[in-house]
Amino acid sequence: MNWNWPTHVWQLRDISRACTNIHIGQRDAIDWRRVGGSFSFKLAWESIRSSVVVVPSGKIVWFSSAIPRHPFCLWLTFQKAHLTLDKLHSFGIVQSSLCPSGCGQQESLDHLFFECAFTKNVWSKALKLNNCTFADASNWENTATWALEQTLGNHFHR
Numbered sequence: 001m002n003w004n005w006p007t008h009v010w011q012l013r014d015i016s017r018a019c020t021n022i023h024i025g026q027r028d029a030i031d032w033r034r035v036g037g038s039f040s041f042k043l044a045w046e047s048i049r050s051s052v053v054v055v056p057s058g059k060i061v062w063f064s065s066a067i068p069r070h071p072f073c074l075w076l077t078f079q080k081a082h083l084t085l086d087k088l089h090s091f092g093i094v095q096s097s098l099c100p101s102g103c104g105q106q107e108s109l110d111h112l113f114f115e116c117a118f119t120k121n122v123w124s125k126a127l128k129l130n131n132c133t134f135a136d137a138s139n140w141e142n143t144a145t146w147a148l149e150q151t152l153g154n155h156f157h158r
């Protein structure tokens, strides 16, 4: 009788190679069960995945009906990871950090989303359309703090 490891499971290849010269005298099977219970993919996944701490912004950023690029952009914003011109200029990648809209100011995260005349106008209209009465939408820190406070309970208006 020979070993019959699933060939499509790459995680078992090392085990398969290690068992090549080990003789088996009877039929054997690999099985994954919870003690006293039956197998489920959910339990298997929960037992092998590494769990991480849930970040507070997760409730705001990720939800099932979102258009994928929107939560990604919002996630970048919470991480302050947008490659704005002020960062690119500090890395020496671009020559100027001036906002391309011609307002004469440096492009930063707060400028991009709150200070530039065009984006400030868009942001205030978006807030009005959504009946948001948030008066201090002047920078990312205030907006993030406000949004995180709104996630307490289940009343956050996305």
Ligand SMILES: [Zn+2]
Pocket: 099, 100, 101, 102, 103, 104, 105, 111, 115, 116, 117
């Ligand atoms: Zn600008």
